[in-house]
Amino acid sequence: MNVKKAVQEIENDLIAFRRNMHMFPELSGEEYQTQKRIEAFLDERAIVHQRMAGTGVVATIGSGSPVIALRADIDALPIQEAIESDFKSKIDGVMHACGHDIHTAINLGVATLMKHFESELNGTVKCIFEPAEETYGGAKIMVEEGVLENPKVDAVLGLHIMPYLDAGKAEFRYGKLNASSDALKITVRGKRGHGAYPDSGVDALLISAHILTAIQSIVSRNTSPLNSVVVSFGTIEGGERPNVIAEKITMTGTLRALDQETRDKTKMLIKKIATEQATSFGGQAIVEIGDDYLPLVNDDKITRICLAVAEQTIGKENMQMKEFPSLGTESFSFFSECVPGMFYHLGTRKPGAPTTSLHDERLDPDESAIASGVELNVNMVLALMEELS
Numbered sequence: 601m602n603v604k605k606a607v608q609e610i611e612n613d614l615i616a617f618r619r620n621m622h623m624f625p626e627l628s629g630e631e632y633q634t635q636k637r638i639e640a641f642l643d644e645r646a647i648v649h650q651r652m653a654g655t656g657v658v659a660t661i662g663s664g665s666p667v668i669a670l671r672a673d674i675d676a677l678p679i680q681e682a683i684e685s686d687f688k689s690k691i692d693g694v695m696h697a698c699g700h701d702i703h704t705a706i707n708l709g710v711a712t713l714m715k716h717f718e719s720e721l722n723g724t725v726k727c728i729f730e731p732a733e734e735t736y737g738g739a740k741i742m743v744e745e746g747v748l749e750n751p752k753v754d755a756v757l758g759l760h761i762m763p764y765l766d767a768g769k770a771e772f773r774y775g776k777l778n779a780s781s782d783a784l785k786i787t788v789r790g791k792r793g794h795g796a797y798p799d800s801g802v803d804a805l806l807i808s809a810h811i812l813t814a815i816q817s818i819v820s821r822n823t824s825p826l827n828s829v830v831v832s833f834g835t836i837e838g839g840e841r842p843n844v845i846a847e848k849i850t851m852t853g854t855l856r857a858l859d860q861e862t863r864d865k866t867k868m869l870i871k872k873i874a875t876e877q878a879t880s881f882g883g884q885a886i887v888e889i890g891d892d893y894l895p896l897v898n899d900d901k902i903t904r905i906c907l908a909v910a911e912q913t914i915g916k917e918n919m920q921m922k923e924f925p926s927l928g929t930e931s932f933s934f935f936s937e938c939v940p941g942m943f944y945h946l947g948t949r950k951p952g953a954p955t956t957s958l959h960d961e962r963l964d965p966d967e968s969a970i971a972s973g974v975e976l977n978v979n980m981v982l983a984l985m986e987e988l989s
Contacts, residue, residue, distance in 0.1 A: 601717050601720055603713065603975055603978050603979055603982075604975060606713050606716060606717075607709065607713065607971050607974050607975045607978070608971070610709055610712055610713070610974075611709075611970065611971045613712075614705040614706075614708060614709045614970050614971075614974070615705070615967050615970060617637070617641060617704075617705050617708060618701045618702060618704070618705040618967065618970060619686075619687035620637065620687070621634060621637065621696065621701040621704060621705070622687050622688075622689065622696050622701045623687050623688070623689060623690050624689075624690060624691060625676030625677075625689055625691055625694045625695055625696045625701070626675065626676055626691075626694070627675060627676055627677075627678060627694060628675040628731065628732035628733070628734050628735040628736070628738075629654065629655065629675075629731060629732045629735065629736075630655070630675075631655040631656075631674050631675055631731050631732075632655060634655070634674050634675075634704075635651065635655045635656070635657055635674075635729075635731075638657045638674070638704065638708065638729055639657060641708055642657075642659050642708075642711065645711070645712055645715055646715065647659050647660075647661060647711055647712075647715050648660050648661070652741075652742050652745050652747055653730070653731055653732070653738045653741040653742045653745060654731060654738075654741075655674075655731040655732075655738075656674075656728070656729055656730055656731045656738055656741075656742055657728075657729040658726060658727070658728050658729070658742075658747055659711045659726070659727040659729075660724065660725070660726050660727075661711060661714040661715050661718055661721070661724070661725045661727075662714065662718055662721040662723055662724040662725055663723075663724055664722075664723055664724060664751075665723055665724070665751070665754065665988075665989070666722075666723045666724075666754040666755070666984065666985055666988040666989055667723060667724040667725075667726065667751045667752060667753045667754050668723065668724070668725055668726070668753070668754065668755050668756070668757065668981045668984050668985060668988075669725075669726040669727075669728055669747075669748065669753045669755070669756040669757070669935070669939075670707055670710055670725070670726070670727050670728065670756070670757045670758065670977055670981070671707075671728045671730055671739070671756065671757070671758040671932055671935055672700070672703040672704045672706065672707035672727070672728070672729055672730065672758075673698075673700045673703055673704075673729075673730045673731075673733035673734075673738075673931070674700055674703075674704050674729050674730065674731055674733075675700060675731055675732055675733055675734050675735075675738075676689075676691075676694050676695060676696045676697070676698075676700065676701075676734075677694070677695055677696070677697045677698060677734060677959060678693055678694060679693070679694070679695040679697045679959065679961050680692070680693050680695065680961060681695040681697070681961060682961040682962050683961075683962055683963075683964045685964075695961065695963075697958070697959050697960060697961060697963050698734065698958050698959055698963075699760065699761035699948065699958065699963070699965055700733070702761050702948065702965055702967075702969060702970060702973070703759065703760070703761070703973075704729060705970050706759070706970055706973035706974050706977065707727045707728075707729060707977075708727075709970065709971075709973075709974035710725070710727055710974055710977045710978055710981070711725070711727040713974065713978050714727075714978070714981070721985065722985045722986065722989055723985040723988075723989065724751055725981055726747070726753060728742065728747060728935075730742060730931065733931045737892075737893060737931035737934060738931070739931040739932065739933075739934035739935055740931070740934045742934075743934050743935065743938060747935075748935065748938050748939055753938075753939050754939065754940075754984075754988050755899075755902050755939060755940050755941065755942075755984050755988060756932075756935045756936060756939050756940070756941040756942075757902075757906070757941065757942055757943075757977060757980055757981070757984075758930075758932040758935070758936075758941065758942075758943040758944075759943065759944050759945065759946050759973060759976075759977070760930070760943070760944075760945055760946070760958075761945075761946050761947075761948040761958075761965055761969060762945035762946060762947060762948065762958075763948055763949055763955060763956045763957060763958065763960075763963060763965065764949065764955050764957075765920075765945060765946070765947030765948070765949060766947045766949045766951070767947050767948055767949060767950065767951075767965075767966035767968050767969050767972070768914065768918055768947060768968070768969075768972060769914070769918045769919070769920065769947035770910055770914060770918065770919055770920075770944055770945065770946055770947060770972075770976065771919075771920050771921070771922050771944060771945035771947070772903065772906070772907055772910065772919065772920075772921055772922065772944045772945075773898060773903075773921060773922040773925065773944075774898060774900055774903050774921075775897055775898060775900070775925075776858045776859060776895065776896075776897050776898075776925040777896045777897065777898055777922070777925050777926065777930070777943055778895065778896035778925065778926050778927075778928055778929055778930040778933065778943075779828075779830075779856040779857055779858050779893075779895055779896075779925070779926065779927040779928065779929060780855075780856065780857050780858075780860070780863045780892070780893055780894050780895040780929070780933075781854060781855070781856055781892050781893040781929040782854070782855040782863070782867070782889050782890045782891065782892050782893075783852070783853075783854060783889070783890035783892060784831070784833070784851075784852060784853040784854060784855055784870065784887075784888075784889055784890075785850065785851070785852050785887075785888040785889075786808075786811065786850070786851045786852075786870075786874050786885055786886070786887050786888075787848065787849075787850050787885070787886040787888075788804045788807050788808045788811065788838075788848070788849045788850075788851070788874075788878055788883060788884070788885050789804060789847065789848055789878075789883055789884045789885075789886070790802035790803055790804035790805075790807060790845070790846065790847055790848070790849075790881075790882075790883040790884075791845070791847060791882075791883075792840075792844060792845060792846075792847040793844070793845035794843065794844065794845070795842070795843035795844060795845060796843065798845060800845075801845035801847075802845070802881065802882045802883045803845050803846060803881070803883075804838060804845075804846040804847055804848055804849040804883060805838065805839060805845075805846040805849055806881065807849070807877060807878050807881045807883045807885070808836060808838075808849040808851060810877050810881070811851075811873065811874050811877045811878065811885065812833060812836075812851065814873045814877055815831055815869075815870055815873055815874070816831065817873075818831060818866055818869045818870065818873070819831060822865075822866075822869055823862065823866070827858065827859075827862055828856075828857075828858050828925070828927065829855075829856065829857045829858075829862050829863075829866050830854075830855070830856040830857075830927055831853065831854075831855055831856075831866065831870065832853050832854055832856075833851050833852065833853035834852060834853055834854070835850075835851065835852045835853075836849060836850070836851045837849070837850050837851075838850055855867065855870070855889065856927045856929075857895060858895055858925055858927075859895055859897065860894070860895060863895065867889050870887060870889065871887045871889070874887045875887065892929075893929040893930070893931060893933060893934075894933040894934060894937050895933060896929075896930045896932055896933035896936060896943060897933075897936065898936070898941065898942050898943060899936070899940035899941055899942060901940065902940050902941060902942040902984070903942045905980070905983055905984055905987050906942050906944070906980045906983070906984075907919070908983070909976070909979045909980045909983045910944075910976060910980075912979070913975055913976050913979050914972065914976065922945070930943065946969055946972065946973050946976075947969065947972075948965035948966050948969045949965075949966065950964065950965075950966045951966075
């Protein structure tokens with residue numbers, strides 16, 4: 601099969617879909633029209649699909665094992681687009697500022713070519729279109745609803761556009777790639793008293809200050825300097841008046857870790873430090889820690905196979921290895937926690953263009969990345985089918 605030629609034949613259709621999706625972005629959990637457009641695209645090509653996680657879609661092509669899944673996210677962000685174009689967002693205050701329209705077009709391209717070559721496939725392909733990646737993570741719901749079962753998925757692939765990389769290039773990493781994320785809330789309770797007579801109360805504000813300081817020792821003294829963990833608090837609220845000892849203080853923050861062991865250990869230490877510090881001052885601390893995004897760790901075997909494919913597809917000169925993992929999150933981790941997976945970054949910077957960031961009102965990705973992503977992903981799927989069969 602001539603993948604490059606097949607990609608060229610459908611490239612214009614994919615760009616047209618992307619531009620339409622860009623003009624009509626929908627926020628997390630509200631991707632109703634986006635879902636219908638994806639389904640219509642698949643229907644036109646006789647590709648079997650089903651709805652999942654409310655506004656998500658899963659397309660299935662081929663039969664038998666191995667089963668390879670590919671994930672694309674479909675939701676937009678509450679951002680006002682600043683770039684002028686013929687396909688600028690028509691929805692006020694909503695924009696595809698994270699490239700999910702590019703991701704969706706790539707996955708539709710993969711589904712199209714897999715259907716075209718279906719009789720030659722040595723296995724099954726699942727193209728997953730995940731809703732609400734930017735908020736509660738539709739991936740978790742899709743996994744709970746059985747997206748990786750019936751047929752059971754053997755490997756999963758995902759990508760994200762990266763505006764600091766030139767179009768035509770791709771970035772990879774073995775092992776740890778993205779951090780876990782957990783919301784933190786600590787409520788400290790003391791006893792109200794007059795500021796002139798501090799001994800008559802239990803100062804919740806003073807307790808909170810000691811807790812905040814002590815928790816940072818988890819990073820500096822309880823975590824290997826060769827590992828990474830972040831504990832950041834962004835809000836602290838409480839107290840009544842300048843001359844009244846605070847009875848209640850609430851602090852909220854975030855915990856980031858790059859592996860599950862460090863994540864679990866840090867949660868335990870946060871609870872221990874907060875409760876014991878509060879008790880030592882005669883107060884009480886109630887610690888609430890969410891169980892949010894998982895760490896994303898690429899599987900070595902799947903990564904090795906995909907790196908070999910990338911070298912053949914785009915050339916070693918267009919590949920780079922990411923030196924350090926990111927403390928940002930990625931809901932793809934819910935898939936790769938269950939089955940071996942590999943997530944990589946696809947360049948979208950236009951020639952000579954300044955570097956922007958994701959979630960930027962000026963994000964303007966090079967649409968040639970769509971064809972690059974389709975070709976890479978199709979070749980990766982074919983190689984994985986051969987290696988895992």
